[in-house]
Amino acid sequence: MDSIISNLFENQLSLVDESKELIKKAYKADTRPWVVGYSGGKDSTVAVQLIFEAMMEMPREELTKTIYVISSDTLVETPLIINSINQTLSRIQNEAIKQNLPIETHKVKPLAENSFWVNLIGRGYPSPNQTFRWCTDRLKIDPSNQFIKEKVSTFGEVVMVLGVREDESISRGNNIRSHTVEGKMFMRHSTLSNAFVFAPIRSFTLDDVWNYLLNSPSPWGDDNFELHKLYQDSSSGECPLVVDKSIKESAGSCGNSRFGCWVCTVVNEDKALTGFIQSGEDWMKPLLNFRNWLTSIRDDRTKRMKFRMNGQTYLKEVKIITKDNRPFVFIPKKSGRPKQEIDFELYTVVKKENLKAYLEENDVDLSAPEDQMLLIEYTEKGLDGEEMLKYGQLGLGPYTMQSRNEILQRLLAVQATVTHPSDPYYELxxxxxxxxxxxxxxxxxxxxxxxxxxxxxxxxxxxxxxxxxxxxxxxxxxxxxxxxxxxxxxxxxxxxxxxxxxxxxxxxxxxxxxxxxxxxxxxxxxxxx
Incomplete structure (x- = not known):
C-alpha cells in the first residue's frame, strides 16, 4: 500500500515538474506579456501557483516580461468569495514585489452603466435564465476582454493563460482540443485578434489538482486547505473567468457554485448561498430570500411590459386544452413558476387584425403593470397546407417601471439590514x-x-x-x-x-x-x- 501511495506522489511530482518546465519554456518563447485569469477557484489557483513557483525558480535576468493576474468582479459576487479574492490578489502582489517577480494583479469589473442592477432595474432586463443569459457578456467577458485589448494595443499581442482542464467537462475538453494546433504550445483565441491562449494544466485531472494544492503550500501565504473546505460543502465547482464568447455556453451557469454571483437566477436553486448559510453564515439569509423572490417574478405577466425594449411586439402561442368539456389555457411550468390551467372564459379573444383597434378603443396601456387577459386569435397554415386556428398572448418585454421601482426598493431594504461580518463598507x-x-x-x-x-x-x-x-x-x-x-x-x-x-x-x-x-x-x- 505504501508503495502505491509513493508511486502516486512521484507521478504527481512528475506532472507538476513537467507543467512548470512547460511554463518556463512558454514564458521564454517570445516577448508577449501574459494575462492570467484568476477566479478564486481550484483550477485557476493551481495555474497561478504553478506560474508563481516557476518564476521563482528562474534566473532573474530571464524574467523579462510582465505577467498580469486578473480577476473578474461582476459587482454581484458571492460576498465571502470576492473578499477572499481581494485578499489573495493583495497577497500575490505583495509577495511578487518581495520576490522581485514581474507579476501585477488587477481586478476587472463592468462600468456602472453596464452593471447587473443598471441592466435589470434601470433598463428593465428580465433576470437571466438559460435562454437569455445576458449577464455573462456584460459582467464578465466584456470587462476582461477590454483589459486584454488594452494590452494588445500596447504590446501588439498577448497570451491569455487559463486554468482550464480537458477532463473538466466533455464540452470544455472538446473546445480545448478544437483550438489546439498539434505541436504548438499556444492556441489562437477564437474571438480576440492578436490574443493567444496557453493552458498549462490542461492535462490535470481533478485528483491531480487537489493533490498538488494540498501538498504544495501557497507561495503567497493562502491556506489551500481552506479552499478545499469550501468545495467540500458544495456540489459544484468554481465559476470560471470567461474571456471567450464562443465558450460562454459550455462554461455553464455558476448558480450552483460557491464561486458564482449571489443573485444568479439561471438555476432553480442557489446552492452557493444556501451552502454558506448552512455553514453558519446566517447573515446571508436576506440575500437568498431576495434572490428567490427575484426568480419568482421573472415570468409574472403583471411585472412585465408587453413589448420588447425596442418597442417590438410579438405573439407567444398558447396551448388550449379541454377538461370536463371546458377549454382551458395551459401555461407550462417555467423556472419557479408552476404550471397553470386558466379558464378560457376569463380571457378576451381578439382577432389579430383587430388588435390595434381594440387597444385604442379600450385605452389599453401595454406598459402597465397588469395582465390584460387577452387571447389573440389568428390562423396559420399547417404542414398539409390547411389553415389552423391558433391563439397567442402578447409576448413579455422589460419589467414595468413599477416593477423596477419595487425591485430597487426591496434591494435597498436588504442592503439596509445586511451586515457583512468582515466588511463594514459592504454594499449591494x-x-x-x-x-x-x-x-x-x-x-x-x-x-x-x-x-x-x-x-x-x-x-x-x-x-x-x-x-x-x-x-x-x-x-x-x-x-x-x-x-x-x-x-x-x-x-x-x-x-x-x-x-x-x-x-x-x-x-x-x-x-x-x-x-x-x-x-x-x-x-x-x-x-x-
Missing amino acids: ISLEELKAIRETWFNEGIWEDAVSETYYKVYNEYPDFDTDDQAIVSSDQISDLEMLCKEFNVDVRTMKKLINMEQKYAGYKFRRGINDDIAKILKQDYLHL
Missing part, C-alpha cells in the same frame, strides 16, 4: 449604479427623481448625488403634457423621448444623427400594431 448596489439607473429612467421619460424618492423611503435621507439634475419640466407641466397627449391620442412615452432627444441636441450647430434618432423612436412597433 453602489452610488454610481444608482446614478446610472436615475439617468436611464430619465431618458425613458421618468422625469420625476424616482430613484432618490425610493432611496428616501428606505433610508429616510436622500442619496448624495454630486449633481442634482433639474427636470426638463415641472410636475404641473408633466400633468399638462400627459393630458394633451391623451386628448390628441399621442403616446406620452414617445413624446417624452422626443423631448429628451431635443434636449440632448440643444445647442449643437450641426445635429448629425438627429433624423436617425427620431426615426428610431417613431418606429417602435407598439405604435403601429
